[in-house]
Amino acid sequence: MNALARLLAERIRAGGPIPLADFMGECLMHPEHGYYSTRDPFGAAGDFTTAPEISQMFGELCGLSLAQAWLDQGAPSPFRLVELGPGRGTLMADLLRATKGVPGFHAAMRLHLVEASPTLREAQRKALRGHDATWHASLSEVPEGPLFLIANEFFDALPIRQFQRAVEGGWCERLVGLSDGGALAFGLARPAPVAALAHREADTRPGDIVELCPAAAAIAGEIAARLRADGGAALIIDYGDWRSLGDTLQALRGHAPADPLAAPGTADLTAHVDFEALAQTARAHADISRLTPQGVFLERLGLTARAQALAKGLAGEALTAHVAAHRRLAHPEEMGRLFKVLAVVPKGAPLPPGVER
Numbered sequence: 001m002n003a004l005a006r007l008l009a010e011r012i013r014a015g016g017p018i019p020l021a022d023f024m025g026e027c028l029m030h031p032e033h034g035y036y037s038t039r040d041p042f043g044a045a046g047d048f049t050t051a052p053e054i055s056q057m058f059g060e061l062c063g064l065s066l067a068q069a070w071l072d073q074g075a076p077s078p079f080r081l082v083e084l085g086p087g088r089g090t091l092m093a094d095l096l097r098a099t100k101g102v103p104g105f106h107a108a109m110r111l112h113l114v115e116a117s118p119t120l121r122e123a124q125r126k127a128l129r130g131h132d133a134t135w136h137a138s139l140s141e142v143p144e145g146p147l148f149l150i151a152n153e154f155f156d157a158l159p160i161r162q163f164q165r166a167v168e169g170g171w172c173e174r175l176v177g178l179s180d181g182g183a184l185a186f187g188l189a190r191p192a193p194v195a196a197l198a199h200r201e202a203d204t205r206p207g208d209i210v211e212l213c214p215a216a217a218a219i220a221g222e223i224a225a226r227l228r229a230d231g232g233a234a235l236i237i238d239y240g241d242w243r244s245l246g247d248t249l250q251a252l253r254g255h256a257p258a259d260p261l262a263a264p265g266t267a268d269l270t271a272h273v274d275f276e277a278l279a280q281t282a283r284a285h286a287d288i289s290r291l292t293p294q295g296v297f298l299e300r301l302g303l304t305a306r307a308q309a310l311a312k313g314l315a316g317e318a319l320t321a322h323v324a325a326h327r328r329l330a331h332p333e334e335m336g337r338l339f340k341v342l343a344v345v346p347k348g349a350p351l352p353p354g355v356e357r
Contacts, residue, residue, distance in 0.1 A: 002033075002264070004033035004264045005263070007030075008023065012184075017175035017187055019174075019175060020159070020249070021159035021214075023159075024159035024269050026264070027265050029117075034265055035269070036117040036119070037116075037118070038119065049255070050087060051237075051335060051339070052090040053090055054329060056094045057298075057303060057310070060098035063098040064102075065352040066095070066099075066233060067099045068352060068353050069232075069350070070105060070148055073146070073232070073349060076108070076146040078108050078110050079110070079145060079147070080109075080110050080146065080149075081110065081149075082112045082114065082149040083112075083152075084219075086114075088124065089123060090127060092128060093127045110145070113135050114136050114137070139219060144229070144230060146231045147226050147232035147233075149223060151237070151238075155213070155219070156239060156271060156272065157268075158213050160212065162210075163211075163212070164188060164207065164208070165204050167207075171192065172191050172192075173194075174187075185261065208246070216274070217278060218281075220281045220344075221281040224284065224285035224286040227345060228347070233344070235341060235342075238275075239338045240273030241340070242274075244274035250269070251267040253268070279291075286344050287349065287351075289343035289351050289356060290355065290357065292340065292354070294337075294339035295335070297341040297354040297355060298336075299330055301353060307323075341355055342355075
């Protein structure tokens, strides 16, 4: 057992098995042993690669989509440009470079980054050197005002709860406990009704697993409420689908699948995003787009034309890598179909380019 596993085992011995959400929260954000608290997980030297790390085109096109939404809403000044979970700062750096030529955009923006990891905050400072940014632990800390927000692979890292439908009715929550030998192990609580899953009895069978992410729905609602009050637009980009079904928890270490219970705190833990839950919460305050595959979204914004323009100055291995990056971002067999885009705007406001109602 590593240090975090020992701490978790002590907690379980003292208080009993813990929900999966508690386990994920400790693995990802424990102040001393948490995955994001202690390392930079991105890129070839890390455990996974996100779209901004694949190509500058991703951040550029997302930035221009948000900038057009800003223009369509009358170019409010000042406004809050916000990223949730900015990683290394790569997406925001590309976004800012692409929007530099949009008249008034940079002068009106106030840059805010929501990031809990000290390690990643330092990487973001380096990537955004020359820009005046403010860091926050949560969206609630960002001052009021028109909000133009992007969240790429943010919601997939929020802790989830898992429930298995019981044969005799009700739902059994999946817990993390200890095996007879004292190792961390998955188990199930006794069946009980779960109000939040009452609507899922029609489309599930005994044995099916459904995931809930209370934090994701709460944040989506907070974003939508702020857009209703102050105006703006939000782009949520992540992997998942319209409705949760099945066990999607995964651990990645060194770009390969890992056992989520082995060496907690040393692997990235994520789960597919249930976009239906985000949309239902956001709809109470704002308008939403159709759920759009990432490949479709980027191609609507001119990905191929941008790729062709960048390719003109490339040759050899650099050109081969550039072509591969284009494919990886947009092709249905790569990130193009698995990753989705959901836009949120005030009721009646135009949607950002790249998505439709």
